[in-house]
Amino acid sequence: MAPFGEYINLLGVDHLLYIAILVLVAALLFTNPQSVRSNRDQITIVIFLFSLAQQIILYGSYFILFEFDLGESLPLHISRINTIIGFLFLLTKDRRVYILLCYFGLFAWLSFLYPSRVFGIIHPIGISFLVSHVITLLMPFYGMIAYDMRLKKEDKNFAFLCFLCYFVFVYFFNPLVDGNYFYLKYRPIFATAPDYIYLPGALLVTYILFSLGEWLYERYQKIINGKRIPHLSPVPSAPSKE
16 A cells, blocks of 8 residues: 555555445446435435545645645636536536536546556545545446436537636646646646647547547436346436526
């Protein structure tokens, strides 16, 4: 395992443990859809409390263990934005918020499967990483199972437009605070590539990622709609805003 205060290695003990915990929680979600729907109010409260505890651990760690550096500690990393979006969805069940939750959350797959500058399981920020990513990765499917949320074809473009706004903001904000938001300073791959290559490449990869996510969500929606799970008891849909 990674010593306290050191980053984990790809497919090291900590990384494999993170993956195993994600698989376990996913199995509980996907193999018990009837129970999830029936107990969604209680489960939603539990998820909210776990997310709240994760935020306390994260920002408490930055205050206690590190200097609260504006270049690293603000809620501007995409994973931290995902947590805020998750809070909003759990509180409002708003459909536009759900769209952002689904598509912005796809970045968590990249950082979870190819961790960059991630602390080990014995570090509080490592625990924070695990909790936030497990919730972020599974929340879109939880929304489909528990609240009958569904995505449409045009939703990907809305999410990509919102991402463009975020991308432009952090690109100009990072130099002001010597920040690494969206890993534009300490890049996990192609670190030496010039901006005129790296930035369009990052946008292209994002659009491809959103397209893959669209396909994945569409496939799972077909499952939820009855092709493979035909006996889900009806639950009144949460109000949505078009």
